Amino acid sequence: MNSDYLVVGAGAMGMAFTDTILNETDGTTIAIVDRHARPGGHWNDAYPFVRLHQPSAFYGVNSRKLGEDRIDEVGWNAGLFELASGSEVLAYYDHLMHRDFLPSGRVTYLPMSEYDPETGEVTSLTTGERSTPSATKVVNATYMNVSVPSQRPPVYEVADGVRCSPLNDLPNLAHPADGYVVVGAGKTGADACLWLLKNGVDPDNIRWVMPRDSWYLDRETIQPGKFFEKSTERFINQFRHVAESDSIADLFERLEADGILLRLTTDVEPTMFRCSTVTKAELEQLRRIPNVIRQGRVQRIDQSEIVLEEGSVPTTANTAHIDCTGDALSRRPAVPVFAGNQITLQTVRHCQQVFSAAFIAHCEAAYDTDDAKNHLCGVVPHPDRATDWIRTSYGNSRNSARWNEDADLQAWLASSRLDGFSSPDTPSRELMVVMMGALDHAEEALAKLETYVAELDAAGL
Numbered sequence: 001m002n003s004d005y006l007v008v009g010a011g012a013m014g015m016a017f018t019d020t021i022l023n024e025t026d027g028t029t030i031a032i033v034d035r036h037a038r039p040g041g042h043w044n045d046a047y048p049f050v051r052l053h054q055p056s057a058f059y060g061v062n063s064r065k066l067g068e069d070r071i072d073e074v075g076w077n078a079g080l081f082e083l084a085s086g087s088e089v090l091a092y093y094d095h096l097m098h099r100d101f102l103p104s105g106r107v108t109y110l111p112m113s114e115y116d117p118e119t120g121e122v123t124s125l126t127t128g129e130r131s132t133p134s135a136t137k138v139v140n141a142t143y144m145n146v147s148v149p150s151q152r153p154p155v156y157e158v159a160d161g162v163r164c165s166p167l168n169d170l171p172n173l174a175h176p177a178d179g180y181v182v183v184g185a186g187k188t189g190a191d192a193c194l195w196l197l198k199n200g201v202d203p204d205n206i207r208w209v210m211p212r213d214s215w216y217l218d219r220e221t222i223q224p225g226k227f228f229e230k231s232t233e234r235f236i237n238q239f240r241h242v243a244e245s246d247s248i249a250d251l252f253e254r255l256e257a258d259g260i261l262l263r264l265t266t267d268v269e270p271t272m273f274r275c276s277t278v279t280k281a282e283l284e285q286l287r288r289i290p291n292v293i294r295q296g297r298v299q300r301i302d303q304s305e306i307v308l309e310e311g312s313v314p315t316t317a318n319t320a321h322i323d324c325t326g327d328a329l330s331r332r333p334a335v336p337v338f339a340g341n342q343i344t345l346q347t348v349r350h351c352q353q354v355f356s357a358a359f360i361a362h363c364e365a366a367y368d369t370d371d372a373k374n375h376l377c378g379v380v381p382h383p384d385r386a387t388d389w390i391r392t393s394y395g396n397s398r399n400s401a402r403w404n405e406d407a408d409l410q411a412w413l414a415s416s417r418l419d420g421f422s423s424p425d426t427p428s429r430e431l432m433v434v435m436m437g438a439l440d441h442a443e444e445a446l447a448k449l450e451t452y453v454a455e456l457d458a459a460g461l
């Protein structure tokens with residue numbers, strides 16, 4: 001088996017990379033290896049009620065639309081662009097593979113196959129057959145290391161007889177529990193709480209274990225299409241806030257006051273920022289849960305108590321403990337995206353994995369040297385701490401400044417459906433005025449971000 005590229009991982013990033021290479025190069029061949037039976041990566045293991053956290057309008061791959069660009073009329077996302085369900089995402093990737101990639105005659109797909117990065121060997125998980133595919137370049141589309149709760153047992157001890165399961169099992173509840181304990185404060189934990197509330201559970205019967213409070217992004221501010229101008233205005237305002245702030249604490253106050261960052265309660269200062277995205281209606285629902293346990297991480301669940309790092313709380317054998325502690329996307333060390341015959345897919349715009357994979361593929365197709373490609377593909381690692389908002393904003397700004405110097409790249413961005421923040425349409429006069437205003441702030445904001453990043457480095461944060 002010989003191909004130009006061997007893509008390891010048929011998840012969202014591997015698929016977005018492959019799609020762009022197929023469409024922007026002539027005759028290039030690609031082999032895709034994945035241990036899953038279907039394309040779509042972690043979406044195969046996600047909970048049955050999972051939905052995208054961002055609009056479908058700019059998720060997936062560049063060449064194929066996802067969803068119908070509908071505005072939701074009901075539910076807690078009403079008024080905003082539709083969010084594909086997990087099964088819609090999986091069907092999308094299945095169609096992409098079987099209706100576009102394979103019929104092109106340029107893609108070889110090896111599902112149920114384990115790739116060994118040390119030896120380059122591929123082992124079929126069904127037959128045990130081994131082969132060593134040869135390729136000019138190997139594309140690592142597994143580096144983001146996504147993990148979801150159903151893929152592994154809980155990270156804490158659970159005594160025999162205690163009801164504890166990943167949130168995947170919630171729709172299979174055979175009988176009501178005494179109460180529900182949601183373990184995990186990320187977006188997955190929030191999704192579990194919202195599912196319970198939507199299914200009629202009294203908020204008093206839900207306890208939410210929250211080792212760290214989070215800053216959330218308001219989904220209303222990341223809407224494309226007819227909301228583009230509003231989203232852009234918000235985006236630009238961030239620069240104004242950075243430029244006008246006089247300390248990191250002051251910056252977060254300004255971002256919150258402008259509704260760019262949201263939190264569960266003003267009583268607690270969030271220490272986490274992982275790009276979790278909610279609507280104001282969802283946040284209102286989450287605020288109905290009065291019992292939030294802030295005593296660190298769970299260490300053990302016994303028949304009658306939950307032992308945490310900083311204390312314990314009672315529980316019962318018939319309480320349903322819902323494990324939502326998967327790390328989803330962890331903060332990985334940044335490595336060069338292009339290094340000889342290795343391409344390591346990472347984010348070049350914060351929290352925009354699929355856009356980043358397509359962008360990297362475009363750079364691979366359009367530029368000659370690794371230096372030129374890496375210059376455009378500065379890695380913006382996934383955030384984790386609250387102050388990572390500053391690091392990712394800085395990384396984004398640095399990349400954007402480089403992209404702005406390249407007219408061809410600007411044209412590519414404007415035509416990319418995965419770029420929810422560009423538009424092929426001419427902005428209105430009002431927006432032009434706001435954008436000109438932002439240019440006034442750009443230099444100042446960038447300098448301020450640099451100062452804050454240096455402060456964080458010095459503090460080891």
Ligand SMILES: Cc1cc2nc3c(=O)[nH]c(=O)nc-3n(C[C@H](O)[C@H](O)[C@H](O)COP(=O)(O)OP(=O)(O)OC[C@H]3O[C@@H](n4cnc5c(N)ncnc54)[C@H](O)[C@@H]3O)c2cc1C
Pocket residue numbers: 008009010011012013014033034035036040041042043046050051052053054055059113114115116117141142143144145146147148188328329351352353354
């Ligand atoms: C619940 C949830 C909701 C999300 N919603 C959004 C959203 O709205 N917008 C957004 O941008 N992002 C969202 N994300 C982030 C999302 O994870 C990324 O967009 C994207 O799916 C990351 O994909 P990936 O291709 O990097 O990783 P994965 O999906 O994990 O794909 C990697 C693939 O590599 C395979 N693999 C790994 N190692 C090997 C090996 N040695 N041999 C063979 N195969 C291997 C795995 O089987 C897997 O299929 C969400 C994440 C979660 C968990």
